[in-house]
Amino acid sequence: MEKLIAIIPALPFLGFVLNGLGVGKLSKGLAGGIGALASLAAFVVSILVLFQFKSGDGQAVVVNLWTWMSSSSWKIDFSFHVDQLTLIMLMVVTGVGFLIHVFSIGYMHEDEGFGKFFSFLNLFLFSMLVLVLGGNLLMTFIGWEGVGLCSFLLIGFWNKNEAFNEAAKKAFVMNRIGDLGFLAGIFLILFRFGTCQYTELVQALGAIETVNDPYLVWTGICFFIGAMGKSAQLPLFTWLPDAMAGPTPVSALIHAATMVTSGIYLVIRMNALYATIPDVQEFILWIGMATALIGALIGTSQNDIKKVLAYSTVSQLGFMFVALGVGAYTAALFHVITHAFFKALLFLGAGSVIHGLHEEQDIRKMGGLKKALPITYITFLVANLAIAGIPPFSGFFSKDEILAHTFASNKVAYIILAIIAGITAFYMFRLLFLVFFNEYRGKLSAEKIHEAPASMSIPLIILAVLSAVGGFIGLPEVFHFPHLLGDFLAPVLQPAKSFANTHSLSHTISHSEEWMVMGASVVISLIGIGIAYSMYISKKLVPSEEAPVGFFHKLTSNKFYVDEIYDAIIVKPINLISGIFAILIDILMINLFVEAVGILTKGLSMGLKTSQSGRVTGYAFLMFCSILAFAVFYLFKVF
Amino acid sequence: MVLNLFYFLSFLAILSGIMVVVSKNPIHSVLYLILTFFTLSGHYILLNAQFISIVNLIVYAGAIMVLFLFTIMFLNLQDDSFTGSRIMYHVAALLMVIAFAGILVVKLGGAQIDVADDASFNSQIGMVENLGMTLFNKFLVPFELVSVLFLSAMVGAVMLGRKEKGERNF
């Protein structure tokens, strides 16, 4: 099994190398085929590994490739670690990744950077696989950085556009701020425990008895800062909407399904740590809540189809962090899986709409596309029902589990979260109604609007099926069915559970309360859908083209001015300071020093040049002078 | 008497040496140089190096100086004119040379030099036979090599002096 595990990341890396070297030389079909095949092969091998794992004893498998660095007190290996959490992430990443590769073959068909795109996608897949397969914190960090890099490369893919490059830069810089936190966390762990291997860390953290040890509190905060950067939590979330500058498959893969979930993956992986620091968990809870709220509020007044989905992603990530905050790790992972399905589907559907309308992204110019794009419409509807939390779609089960656990631990948080769920249903269905219902408001003639080709619509259908039935892996106890995901994941979460039990930090929820929560969430979602229906179908409201009026509308439509605040507080002062430094130190001091060498040399050589007069007698004179000097030295013994 | 002769010849040598360097007319310089050679031959005779003194006259004064004279007359050289702009250089050179001469005179001239004592003195060493014996016994190889040197000098001089196409003869 070790060999298979090592092959998993190697396959997309091979695809990256082949596509990267063959840019411009390989035909489009071949490049796309290599890319898609690499991800499919990785998926198949992941399934094989899964079967082999299940037939084993359920213990984590560590594949040690080579020793990376070692000193007298610690040793860090280049190793992979496979357990239940890894396997789930592997299948989600490679499976959804494969579908998106297939979609991209159709979507990017006319683009000249086709080969480059697929090589970057494969590189991203490789980095993400290293991230989830990583056997210690440093390996995960390698993957972390790699996905940050690929995110930068892919956001700025159409690099002739200056604004897109700015967005890519912004994403990378914000990720980097988070990475600093991650690195600080790694250093703290290494200093305290002398190892960052997960298997050893679990044992070491299991021996911790104190709750809220200050050292561990800071470690937990540092890792969470890393997660904040990568998973777009407050305050490091503004890069995600700007990242929509990249091609839509990129948004689907990276900014919906895989990269942004790596923060959640990290916290689940370190659940042994977070269980011992409930204060930090509280912190995570409220940050996640604030993010979910802001994301939802801004999403209600956005007019670009991709921006709505971006803010929806921010909001849903906030949900997942809320789940982590209350200690419901299984629920968080469950929501990661279902979110991957329906968010990828939403983005791909948006891509299909954009493709069909020839690059139109403003929803005020869409409408009535039900007839023209039937497959897209149906799949989009399925995804919307999932995200709104309507049973029996997958989103309902995962969101309900989060709500239930929140109810068990913090009633106030539950109320706010339930309201946010309602707002989510509202703005998602606003999007659906504005795009697919009523009359077409755009300028294209009817023949030009075409449905997506097969390479694009088949992944949509597959994802729709998954969004619909994917929830059945995590049925709540009240239905008296086994929670497949929870049972599978239990060994990984054992440390957290045992700590919570010994220190009486866990909460439970009774069956009647559970039914109440379920019912309440369905009702709230229906209310949200109803409001959207009344506004956009009955009254046929269309968001106006002019600037928004009214305080709340202006606030949400201008994204709560967060970007402007950052610009004023951080970006402008830094630009000012670097401008000062550029002039003061760079031009005045460094240039002067560097040029001084040249000026000195030139002056010296100009001065010495006068001795080269070309006159032979002059040279003879100099020779004679040196002979005279020699004579003085030797004859007078002056050495 | 020998002492007086020595001083007279030395004075004449130095004087004519200075005149060689200082003369404006190149023919005058040549003539003064010949005079210097004569005084040096006188010194050689005083030193009992009879062969060398005669050979000095024949080779240097007779052949080499005649060559110089021929060249000067062919090239039709005029008087050398002194330019005033290089007066600093002249002064500096003069001072340096005086310093050099001073150092040499003081240090080398005042040094302790061992000479042969009376017993082992061989007064015949300036004679032709003695010189011949030394030359063809101890210094045979250099002698042969000098002949090769002459050959190359001759060939070189002829090659260098050849007139190229279209060039005027002086």
Next chain:
Amino acid sequence: MNQIPEIFRVVPVNHFVILASILFSIGILGVLTRRNAIIIFMSIELMLNSVNLLFVAFSTYKSDPAGQVFVFFIMAIAAAEVAVGLAIIVMIYRRIRSTDVSILNNLKG
């Protein structure tokens, strides 16, 4: 007849060293100062002769014939050098119609 020459008793060899040094310095002055190539050549001859004088003086005072034999060689070499040197001067004269060495400054930096 092994009669020691009178000069051996009367003049110490240091006098010859002084005389040779002075003549050598005069020759150097000529090389450094004059602009006519032929005069420079003659100054070089003067220098060579001063060295000849020194060799012969030491040969006599130390009773060693090697000094005078060396004078032979110096004379031979001087002759060869003058031949070639004058040929070069003539060539240069053909080019620039003058023997002024200050005109030849193509080596100027």
